[in-house]
Amino acid sequence: MDEKPIPDIVVGRLPLYLRALRHMISEGRQLTSSQELAERLGISAAQIRKDLSHFGEFGKQGTGYNIDFLAEQLERILKVDRVWNMAVIGAGDIGSAVARYQGFANRGFKITLIFDNDPEKIGRRIGPFTVHNMDQIGTLIKAENIKVAMIAVPTAYAQEVADQLVSAGIKAILNYAPLNINVPSGVWVEYTDPVTHLQHMTYYLD
Amino acid sequence: MDEKPIPDIVVGRLPLYLRALRHMISEGRQLTSSQELAERLGISAAQIRKDLSHFGEFGKQGTGYNIDFLAEQLERILKVDRVWNMAVIGAGDIGSAVARYQGFANRGFKITLIFDNDPEKIGRRIGPFTVHNMDQIGTLIKAENIKVAMIAVPTAYAQEVADQLVSAGIKAILNYAPLNINVPSGVWVEYTDPVTHLQHMTYYLD
DNA sequence: TAGATTGTTAATCGATTAACAATC
DNA sequence: TAGATTGTTAATCGATTAACAATC
Numbered sequence: 001m002d003e004k005p006i007p008d009i010v011v012g013r014l015p016l017y018l019r020a021l022r023h024m025i026s027e028g029r030q031l032t033s034s035q036e037l038a039e040r041l042g043i044s045a046a047q048i049r050k051d052l053s054h055f056g057e058f059g060k061q062g063t064g065y066n067i068d069f070l071a072e073q074l075e076r077i078l079k080v081d082r083v084w085n086m087a088v089i090g091a092g093d094i095g096s097a098v099a100r101y102q103g104f105a106n107r108g109f110k111i112t113l114i115f116d117n118d119p120e121k122i123g124r125r126i127g128p129f130t131v132h133n134m135d136q137i138g139t140l141i142k143a144e145n146i147k148v149a150m151i152a153v154p155t156a157y158a159q160e161v162a163d164q165l166v167s168a169g170i171k172a173i174l175n176y177a178p179l180n181i182n183v184p185s186g187v188w189v190e191y192t193d194p195v196t197h198l199q200h201m202t203y204y205l206d
Numbered sequence: 207m208d209e210k211p212i213p214d215i216v217v218g219r220l221p222l223y224l225r226a227l228r229h230m231i232s233e234g235r236q237l238t239s240s241q242e243l244a245e246r247l248g249i250s251a252a253q254i255r256k257d258l259s260h261f262g263e264f265g266k267q268g269t270g271y272n273i274d275f276l277a278e279q280l281e282r283i284l285k286v287d288r289v290w291n292m293a294v295i296g297a298g299d300i301g302s303a304v305a306r307y308q309g310f311a312n313r314g315f316k317i318t319l320i321f322d323n324d325p326e327k328i329g330r331r332i333g334p335f336t337v338h339n340m341d342q343i344g345t346l347i348k349a350e351n352i353k354v355a356m357i358a359v360p361t362a363y364a365q366e367v368a369d370q371l372v373s374a375g376i377k378a379i380l381n382y383a384p385l386n387i388n389v390p391s392g393v394w395v396e397y398t399d400p401v402t403h404l405q406h407m408t409y410y411l412d
Numbered sequence: 413t414a415g416a417t418t419g420t421t422a423a424t425c426g427a428t429t430a431a432c433a434a435t436c
Numbered sequence: 437t438a439g440a441t442t443g444t445t446a447a448t449c450g451a452t453t454a455a456c457a458a459t460c
Contacts, residue, residue, distance in 0.1 A: 009451075015405035019384055023361075033417065040386055045417095046453055053419055061418040062460040079408045086404075097303030098400070103384060107401045108408065147411060148404065155229075172407035174400055178225055178309060180246055188410055190403035194304070194380055195313045197396035198292075198354065199221035201378035202285045202314065204394055205353060215427075239441065251441095252429055259443055267442040268436040 010051045014074055016041055017048065021071040022107075033064035080108025087141055087170070089161050090152035091116035091124075091131045094176050098150055100127045109148070113140055134161075141168040150174045151181075162189075216257045220280055222247055223254065227277040228313075239270035286314025293347055293376070295367050296358035297322035297330075297337045300382050304356055306333045315354070319346055340367075347374040356380045357387075368395075 020040050024032055034045040034052075041048075052058055052070075055077050059065045075081040086104075088095050091114055099114050114126060117134040124131050132140060141149070149170045153161050158177035165173060171187055178193040226246050230238055240251040247254075258264055258276075261283055265271045281287040292310075294301050297320055305320050320332060323340040330337050338346060347355070355376045359367050364383035371379060377393055384399040 007451075011409045012406050014409070015402035016386075018405070019399070019402065020386065023385060035417080042386065044453065046455090047451090049417090049419060050452080057419065059418050060460055061458065062416045064417065077409065078405045079411060080405055084404070084408060093303045093306045097299045100299045101400075103399075103401060107405070109401065109404055148408070150400070171411055172404070174403050174407075179229060180222075180226065180248065188407040190407055192398055192400060192403060193225070193309075194307075194356070194398060195309060195315065196221035196225065197380050197398060198290070198315055198378070199224070199284045199286055199313070200218050201380075201394040201396055202290060202354070203217050203220070203283065205285060205377055213427075241441080250429065252431095253427090255441090255443060256428080263443065265442050266436055267434065268440045270441065 006054050010054055013043075013047075013051055014078055017051075018071060018074040018078065018080075021067050021074070024067050025071060029067055031064050032067050032070075034059075036064075075108070078108070082108065084109050084148045085112040085144060085146050086110065087113040087115065087137070087146050087149040087165075088152060089115050089134070089137070089149060089165070090154075090176075091118070091121045091126055092152065092154075095150075095152035096126050098152060098176075099129055112144060113146065134164075137161075137164050138168045141165070141170060146170065148172045148174075150176065152176045155179045212260050216260055219249075219257055220284055223257075224277060224280040224284065224286075227273050227280070230273050231277060235273055237270050238273050238276075240265075242270075281314070284314070288314065290315050290354045291318040291350060291352050292316065293319040293321065293343070293352050293355040293371075294358060295321050295340070295343065295355060295371070296360075296382075297324070297327045297332055298358065298360075301356075301358035302332050304358060304382075305335055318350060319352065340370075343367075343370050344374045347371070347376065352376065354378045354380075356382065358382045361385045 020037055034048040037048050038045040058070050058073055086109055088098055088111055099111055104110060113132060114129045115132045115134045115137055116122060121131045122133045147170060149165050151158050151161050151173060155177045158175060158179050159181050162173060162181045162183055166183055166187055173189045175181055175189055175191050181189060183189055226243055240254040243254050244251040264276050264279055292315055294304055294317055305317055310316060319338060320335045321338045321340045321343055322328060327337045328339045353376060355371050357364050357367055357379060361383045364381060364385050365387050368379060368387045368389055372389055372393055379395045381387055381395055381397050387395060389395055
């Protein structure tokens with residue numbers, strides 16, 4: 001009776017499929033195929049069909065996929081058929097850029113809180129947000145029932161901030177600090193570090 | 207006689223190993239083991255040993271790895287035992303944050319050029335850099351023999367900027383625009399898009 | 413209808429893990 | 437020496453691909 005969980009590597013590709021589909025929608029397209037998606041994404045058509053088959057049957061033989069419909073299904077599966085409010089911890093260069101980033105809109109996320117511990121920054125505005133004191137993390141995140149946060153503080157403070165976020169009920173953390181952090185099970189962490197990407201590529205350069 | 211290429215997935219983990227080792231160095235540590243690295247990174251010790259074994263024998267039985275030595279070896283393998291000058295295209299929020307980011311130093315990278323096409327921005331300073339006109343991309347990148355670039359322009363312009371970078375001789379691109387771009391073989395592209403990470407995590411939330 | 417494309421199965425391919433001799 | 441840990445082999449596990457019946 002055990003339902004096999006979907007492989008995480010499959011889940012990780014769904015946002016890429018969704019991103020490509022949204023782009024097609026912006027081009028006014030209505031139909032696509034596993035073949036076309038595969039070419040755009042640089043992966044195989046068979047893999048796309050296999051990945052999607054874990055979740056249902058979304059296409060029509062001979063025709064392909066209705067782009068709007070498939071995008072809606074992926075949004076539902078990824079739970080971005082709603083808006084997740086987010087907190088940003090750290091109002092330095094990265095935190096500020098994140099807070100002003102227009103790319104979250106219509107993709108399921110919205111920043112609603114930003115924190116720093118620098119008295120110079122607390123109370124200042126960044127875009128539409130007022131920077132809150134970090135000692136308010138627990139109170140405000142709980143009050144607004146926020147589940148998703150981004151860490152944009154100096155490396156040395158990332159673990160301690162992560163601990164506070166977990167205490168405040170955060171369940172998903174995107175960590176911009178170039179450091180692995182430990183969190184209890186049931187809390188998810190992803191990392192974004194430009195240098196690891198760059199070092200991956202330089203391996204292949206002369 | 208054909209040497210088997212190292213699996214790309216292995217290459218992609220080396221920067222994570224290096225990052226953990228550098229962190230240990232900053233803690234004043236001298237020795238580590240595959241076991242300890244594995245715990246910090248959340249992967250298996252066997253995998254770390256197997257990955258490293260593609261490149262040589264860096265440890266000592268019974269003792270483990272000399273952290274400085276292993277870090278040096280990984281830096282050599284990843285070709286970050288030198289400094290790669292980089293160009294940033296786009297001086298908006300992301301480009302500006304990237305240009306001010308302190309995290310490239312001592313990890314093998316240094317920004318030396320930043321471009322935008324907004325007359326308001328051209329000639330202005332961002333941190334230590336003067337924003338150049340995008341019509342100078344080819345000239346300046348060739349003149350400085352730059353091989354690595356970051357794209358931080360609006361999605362709609364990312365492909366066109368990528369084409370210009372390729373013409374200018376760029377071989378590695380880190381793309382901040384949430385869009386797949388096409389480049390000829392011999393040019394490497396990696397992507398960084400916070401939303402794909404966030405959507406990956408929300409799959410697992412309620 | 414003929415052509416196209418899906419969803420799925422089975423085969424292949426590759427990555428991870430377990431185990432241990434070697435040895436520091 | 438005894439204990440610890442590597443590097444490597446073989447086994448396991450899982451992911452990708454090829455192929456095709458089903459069918460729009």
